[in-house]
Structure formats: C-alpha cells, structure tokens
Amino acid sequence: MWQELNTMTVQGSNINKKKYKKNYEIIKNKKLTSENIKFKLYPKSSVKINILTNIEEKNKYSDYEKENDIDISDFEDEELMAELTAKQIIDMINSKKNINYRDIIILKRSLKGSVNIYSRVFKKHNIPLFIDYSQAVFEVLEVSLFIDFLKIIDNIRQDEALLAVLLSSIGNFDIDDITKIKIYDMKEKYFYNIFFKYAREVQDELSEKIAKFIKKIENYADIERYMQLDEFIDYIMTDSSYKDYISTMPQGEMRIQNLKIINEKAREFIQNENKSLFHFLMYIDAILKNKSDDITPKSISKEQNLVRLMSIHKSKGLESRIVIINDLQKKFNMQDKNKAILLDAKYGIGSNYVDIQDDYYMPTLAKKAVLSEYESGARAEEIRILYVALTRAKNDIILNSIGKATYYKLIENIRTGFFSKGLESINNYQDFILYAIADDIRDNFSNTKLYQFNEIDIKDIILAEEEKTDLRQKFEDMLKNISLSEEEKKLIREKYTYDYEYKDYITKQVKTSVTSLAKKNIELKSKYIVEKLFDYDYHKKINDFTPEKIGTLNHLFLQHIDFKKNYTSDDLEKQLADMIKSDFITQEESEVINLKQVYNFIKSDIGKRIKKSQNIYQEESFIDSYDGTLLSGVIDLFFEEDNHLVLLDYKTDSVRKEDVKEHAKMYKEQINLYKTAINKAFDKEVKQSYIYFLSVGEIVEI
Known part of the structure; x- marks a missing residue:
C-alpha cells in the first residue's frame, strides 16, 4: 500500500506544479518499487486502516431490523471518532506494557470544533490529553x-x-x-x-x-x-x-x-x-x-505522560512511536473556488459572465481554466499533507475514518471495476487510501501483507459505552472483602458513593425542537412507504440536496410570498431571480424550488382563504416548555378568519395522492404542539389545522 501511496504523492505533486518534477521521478501507469524510491515499510500488524461503518446504511435496501434501541444520528462524527480513538488507546496501553501515553500522537487535518469533544471523551476514559492548538x-x-x-x-x-x-x-x-x-x-x-x-x-x-x-x-x-x-x-x-x-x-x-x-x-x-x-x-x-494554525508546536516535557492531539501541519519535523490519523473522510476545504473572481499567476483573472438584461451569470472559459488550476494545486497540496501525516510514525500507524454513503458506493465501484482512475474527482484522504489499495479490495484482502483493513460497526463503539460494569457494584464487592464494622462501612459509603440530587438532569436534553420530535415519529412509521418517482430532469436537480435541504429552500421561498398579492407564474420567477441576485439562495439551490407547486398552492382554495383573511402570520418562532425541556419551533403559517385562527403547515414530502391522509397522521403531534404554542400567545382559539402537501397539491385537515 505504501508503494501506491508514494506513487500518488509523486503523481499528485506533479498535477499542477512543474517545479516538483525535478524532485521526483515521474512514473505513469505503474506502481513504484523499492528500486526507484525509498519508503517506510512497517510490519502488517503495525499498520491499521479502520473504517467506522453503519450497518443500517450499508444494508438500507434490505429488511434489516434494529437490534438495539439506539439512534446513531444522535452521535456526532467527532464524538464517534473520539470514542473510537479512546478505545484504541486504552487497548494499546493495556496490551503493550512498554507503551505510555506520551508515545501516542493523534493527528487531524484541522482541530476546529474538536477541542471540547475530545477533551470530554478522553476525560471520561481517564486518558490524559494535551491539545496543541493555538485557538x-x-x-x-x-x-x-x-x-x-x-x-x-x-x-x-x-x-x-x-x-x-x-x-x-x-x-x-x-x-x-x-x-x-x-x-x-x-x-x-x-x-x-x-x-x-x-x-x-x-x-x-x-x-x-x-x-x-x-x-x-x-x-x-x-x-x-x-x-x-x-x-x-x-x-x-x-x-x-x-x-x-x-x-x-x-x-x-x-x-x-x-x-x-x-x-x-x-x-x-x-x-x-x-x-x-x-x-x-x-x-x-x-x-x-482564522483557520490557519501556528506551525510551531507547544513544548511539553518528556516527563509529562500525555497523549498529544495536534494538526498535521504542527506535526512537521516530529516523530512518535504511535500515530493515529483521524477523520480521513472529511472533504478538502475548497471554498475559495466559489468566489466570483479567481486569480492565478499563470492564467490571470477568471470571472463570471453576467447578463444584466436576462439576469443570470455563468463562469467564463477563463474562470474555468483558473478553477481547474486551483483545484489541481489544492489537491496536490492535500496529497503532500497526507504524506507528512503518514511519515510521522516510528512503529505503529492507525488510520481512522467514517464510512459515509459515498464510501459504500466507492467500494462497490472498485470491486466491479466502475470507478474513476484519475485523482481529479477525489476530495478526501479516505478515497486516496481506497484508491491506493484498490487491488486488495477487489481481492477481498486475501493477499494483504502490508496492513490490516477493518470495518468497525458504529454500534460496537456506542454499545461498548453502555455495557460498562457498574462502578458502584464494584465498590460494594470491595467493601465485602474488607474487615470493617457496618458503621465504618456506612461512613465510607457516605463519603465515596455520594448520590447527586439532580443526576437525572445530567443526561436530560436541555433543548429540543418540534421538527426533531416530529422526525422521530415519522421515522418509526414511514419504514414501508414507497416514495413518488420523479421525472429524470427533476431527479438530476435534487440529487445533490437532502430532503431536509429541499424542504428548507422551499419554505424560505414561501416565507417571502405576500399572500395579499395576485401572483402570476412570471411574478414567481421574478421573485426567485431577485432572491438569487440578493444572495438569499444560490443558482443551484433555486433549481430545487418548484415554482409550479408554489403557484398551485397560492391559487388553491386554502390560498384564497389566506388572501381574504384579516391577519397573516408567517414563519413565527416560539419557545415553550415541554416535558422538562426547552421546546423551540417555527410555525409555517397561520391566519385570522372570522375571529378565530387557522393553522397551516406545508410539507415537501414525496407522497402519493391516495396516501396523503395516512401520511398526515405522522404530523399530528407536531400540529398539536403548534396549536398549544399559538393558544398560549393569542387569546383566540385555533379552530382548524391543515397540512398542505406541495408535491401533490393536496390538503388534509388534522
């Protein structure tokens, strides 16, 4: 594998910068061998590639049933990775007598957003941690x-x-x-x-x-x-x-x-x-x-027995017996490519072509050239950073990643031969690694000699926490074996087994939203619902957007609708164009806003009732108490009619006309929470509540 990774380093370094050619021998369409390049060679047991996988995602088209009542979505990627890393460190410390915490370094591309999570998880496992991070x-x-x-x-x-x-x-x-x-x-x-x-x-x-x-x-x-x-x-x-x-x-x-x-x-x-x-x-x-990090590492003495967590940049020039590299699945940061104007020493200025008359813009050929140069250079830099990370270990190196949906797809494509041979489409370290070991993946790792490849079920990490032995029971067992009077044991219990009065509140959710409550209800009931099939053109548009994102964008557009106006189809198109121009949404996001569905909604019977109503309230937020927690939510729309209130919630769910009544039942709890919040804030009663399904133009009274 290391031969192939070095090959990628050579080829990657040559993607954009000719000056790197003199430093490396350019080898095309073949692997490097020990004769033409020097590289570190570790024993197989010392190199591990670990992919955290979600068995439910892997088998999402099967009849897999949940064996444990665990909502994996409640665990952030950072927390899962921190738990996995802590488990690996504990296993190494317990199994290898000559290993100390100071022998271990954890490397990440960036530590932004990781500090609190790693600190909390490592403290829970009693692992001393030093975070080398200026921010x-x-x-x-x-x-x-x-x-x-x-x-x-x-x-x-x-x-x-x-x-x-x-x-x-x-x-x-x-x-x-x-x-x-x-x-x-x-x-x-x-x-x-x-x-x-x-x-x-x-x-x-x-x-x-x-x-x-x-x-x-x-x-x-x-x-x-x-x-x-x-x-x-x-x-x-x-x-x-x-x-x-x-x-x-x-x-x-x-x-x-x-x-x-x-x-x-x-x-x-x-x-x-x-x-x-x-x-x-x-x-x-x-x-x-500032996303950059000071390259100079903070100094800690050799006597301090601490695991060190740092960015890959800071690890330059350092070596450690054991190196753990985390979050290989995270995408490279290429936000600069979204700028309206790009600059390049070779190709000059690349900008968009803006048509003021027809109100649209598109990248020019010059911008596409600059963008291609930028992406190649950025990818080459990421390859060099990966090389730095892979060469920090003296003895053991552990590569940890989380397998998302793209991981399963790439593995399948590699095994069937349908995958990109170039590096242009790769946007994370995990894919670089998989690219390097493609032959072993096709052979099901039957002849792997340089490394171990492991797929670890996410639930194994979560359940490991839940199956810990009760410390109180251990304490009681210890007291049984000590020759003390009952009075003395009582004093010891009072001192060392203090029961915190509000311990139930420690794990209690402080804040929740109406949407999250409704989502849990939907997930339990909608397992066997067959979604509507879209036409090919619309499917292409929504392919890069999650259902939640599509719903948010459509709600954002409806939020800016003035229901007192007489809209035409052209008016809606103009409003959408104005939102793009004002940077409310991007051109790509606008393509998933279905103006025909919005127009049908405005012209529907409920739309006409809204127009004739006395007062209209749109996107009203609220905070309320619910089951001992803080409940927040945003109500799509309610209006005043004949001295009472009418509540309307619109959904972008994909649903068939014949299923709308059954589907609407899933949102009953959500609608009731909205009604309660409105009743508390207004003296008037909510007499009618409706759900309008934009995809089929159907309304259901709740």
Whole structure:
C-alpha cells in the first residue's frame, strides 16, 4: 500500500506544479518499487486502516431490523471518532506494557470544533490529553462564556451572548425564567427587546432580577471606559465571582490558567492604537475565524505522560512511536473556488459572465481554466499533507475514518471495476487510501501483507459505552472483602458513593425542537412507504440536496410570498431571480424550488382563504416548555378568519395522492404542539389545522 501511496504523492505533486518534477521521478501507469524510491515499510500488524461503518446504511435496501434501541444520528462524527480513538488507546496501553501515553500522537487535518469533544471523551476514559492548538483555549466553555460576558458589556443587544451569560453563574437565570420572558411577547423576534420590555412593564421578582442584571452590566460598561483593558478584565473576573466559580469546577486550576490567556491577549492587544473593548473583541473574533494554525508546536516535557492531539501541519519535523490519523473522510476545504473572481499567476483573472438584461451569470472559459488550476494545486497540496501525516510514525500507524454513503458506493465501484482512475474527482484522504489499495479490495484482502483493513460497526463503539460494569457494584464487592464494622462501612459509603440530587438532569436534553420530535415519529412509521418517482430532469436537480435541504429552500421561498398579492407564474420567477441576485439562495439551490407547486398552492382554495383573511402570520418562532425541556419551533403559517385562527403547515414530502391522509397522521403531534404554542400567545382559539402537501397539491385537515 505504501508503494501506491508514494506513487500518488509523486503523481499528485506533479498535477499542477512543474517545479516538483525535478524532485521526483515521474512514473505513469505503474506502481513504484523499492528500486526507484525509498519508503517506510512497517510490519502488517503495525499498520491499521479502520473504517467506522453503519450497518443500517450499508444494508438500507434490505429488511434489516434494529437490534438495539439506539439512534446513531444522535452521535456526532467527532464524538464517534473520539470514542473510537479512546478505545484504541486504552487497548494499546493495556496490551503493550512498554507503551505510555506520551508515545501516542493523534493527528487531524484541522482541530476546529474538536477541542471540547475530545477533551470530554478522553476525560471520561481517564486518558490524559494535551491539545496543541493555538485557538483551542477560546473554544473551551469557561473562556467562550467569559468572551460572551465581554460582548454584552460592550453591547447587550446580542441574543446568543446574552442568553449564554444569563444561564451561567454570572446571570443565575434558569430555563423557566428564560421561557417566561420569551412568551411575554411571542411576536417580538429579538430576545433582548423582550428582556428590556419585561423589566419595564412587569412588576414581579423576575423583573427585579432583570433590572439588577441590566444595572450590573451598565456599571461594568461605565468602568470599562476608565480602566486599562487587561486590568478591567481581571476586575470583572473577580467582581462577578466568575473566577471563584470556575476554580470550584473539576480541573479548576487548569480552567483558571485558560482564563489567564484572555488577560495575556489583552496585554498584547493594548500595545496597539485601538485599545477599546470593542476592538479587542474584534481581535478575538479574528483569531477564532482564522483557520490557519501556528506551525510551531507547544513544548511539553518528556516527563509529562500525555497523549498529544495536534494538526498535521504542527506535526512537521516530529516523530512518535504511535500515530493515529483521524477523520480521513472529511472533504478538502475548497471554498475559495466559489468566489466570483479567481486569480492565478499563470492564467490571470477568471470571472463570471453576467447578463444584466436576462439576469443570470455563468463562469467564463477563463474562470474555468483558473478553477481547474486551483483545484489541481489544492489537491496536490492535500496529497503532500497526507504524506507528512503518514511519515510521522516510528512503529505503529492507525488510520481512522467514517464510512459515509459515498464510501459504500466507492467500494462497490472498485470491486466491479466502475470507478474513476484519475485523482481529479477525489476530495478526501479516505478515497486516496481506497484508491491506493484498490487491488486488495477487489481481492477481498486475501493477499494483504502490508496492513490490516477493518470495518468497525458504529454500534460496537456506542454499545461498548453502555455495557460498562457498574462502578458502584464494584465498590460494594470491595467493601465485602474488607474487615470493617457496618458503621465504618456506612461512613465510607457516605463519603465515596455520594448520590447527586439532580443526576437525572445530567443526561436530560436541555433543548429540543418540534421538527426533531416530529422526525422521530415519522421515522418509526414511514419504514414501508414507497416514495413518488420523479421525472429524470427533476431527479438530476435534487440529487445533490437532502430532503431536509429541499424542504428548507422551499419554505424560505414561501416565507417571502405576500399572500395579499395576485401572483402570476412570471411574478414567481421574478421573485426567485431577485432572491438569487440578493444572495438569499444560490443558482443551484433555486433549481430545487418548484415554482409550479408554489403557484398551485397560492391559487388553491386554502390560498384564497389566506388572501381574504384579516391577519397573516408567517414563519413565527416560539419557545415553550415541554416535558422538562426547552421546546423551540417555527410555525409555517397561520391566519385570522372570522375571529378565530387557522393553522397551516406545508410539507415537501414525496407522497402519493391516495396516501396523503395516512401520511398526515405522522404530523399530528407536531400540529398539536403548534396549536398549544399559538393558544398560549393569542387569546383566540385555533379552530382548524391543515397540512398542505406541495408535491401533490393536496390538503388534509388534522
């Protein structure tokens, strides 16, 4: 396999840059051998390729039944990968006596979004972890929350930051408080407006609590104008008791050290001309948005027995006994190719052709040439980065990936011979690896000598967590073998087996949405529903979009419909073109918006009723309490008619006309939740509720 990977490195390096030809021997249509290139050769047991697979996805066209009540969709890819990695590390430590945590390095293309998940999972498994990532400190809870605190001191009119601080130890508000404030004015879009309105208009304990909080933030804002920035940050950490609270949390000393980074950044920042809190927050935001990572690794002593997690870039020049490379399935970042104008030293400027009269644009030949050059160069760079990762290990190398739908398709195509022979279509490391071992895949790995290839069922990772031995039982077994009096054992139990009063809330979902509740209901009932077959042209359009994405785009278009107007087909086409022009949607996204279905809906009987109604409410969001959690949702449309309300929810589901009534039953719970939310917010009753299926133009009363 390594021979073939080196072949790809050579060929990949030659895709775009001629200067690399002098460094490598160009070999076409044949594998490299030990005679013409040097490469690392590991024992088979030391090289492992692991693919996490979902057996349900693999057998989605079979009659596979769920053996365990597990919703795999509840687990993020990062969490699954972290769990797999932790399991591998524990197995190595337990099976190899001469292996220490310090001998293991985990490499990822980027650590963005991984820090908290790996920290949490590794802490759960008691694996010491050092994360070598310059932006990591800003992603941990205590730091990100304090940054939100600074944000609302600078400008309290920021919903996300305000809610985060209110629900923290700084604000001491709870979910019931937030819900009570929100439902005070369901029509208002922004929470901070309701927050101030409640304090002004209501006289109760909660309004007093809000007033004190606002006064506290205003005082901090006044003080900030007269204090040096780093001193001010240290002052509010102490005055708000935030530092004290953080120090009492698990690993409090480490968390305090993380907070000190903000002070350090503030001291660096005040060396500049702009020393205000506002500009400091912009500076922090720039750090968070910067996707590059400092190439210089942080130094840790050899005595520190820690697993190190770092980006592949940072691993340059380093070697470790064991290297684990994760997330090979993630796509390469080629966002720059979506820019309207591309620049290239060889081909110059590549731009779109824009027709103002007919209101459309398309890439010019020059842009296509620049785009091809850009993609080739980017792919060549990714091959070189993969080569860096593959050459960091002294002894063992483990490659971990998650098999998505494209993985199963590629494996099948390789086995049947129907797969692309070039590298142009490859957009992730996993496919590079599969490309390199294509011959072994076709032979079902019968003659594999250089590596082990394993497909691991995702459920094995999930169930491994659920099948852990009860620690309390172990503790009781231990007490039985100790010669102590019952009184002494009782004292030990009280000290070491403390029962947290609110432990049921630890795993309880804090927030859910109406859509997610409805989706679970649909998944249970819709297993044997046969979907409508689309014509070929429409199938081509929707092929790259999930049903959820198609539904979102159609709802977005309907959100901008003025039901009081008399629309023609041309009017709808013009509105769609305006949305593209205004960057609400892209040209590709517009192709899955079915204007004919929208037109039929507007001209239907229910559409005419909406037009004649007294008041129309579209895309109204709400927050409510539900089964001990915070429930959020967005209601498509309801209107006022004859002094009562009529609720309408439109669906883009693929369904046959004869099945609409049965299909509508799946959404009954969702509609009832919407009705409850409307009834709480309005004095008028929801007398009628309907679901309109856009695909067949049918309406069902619920």
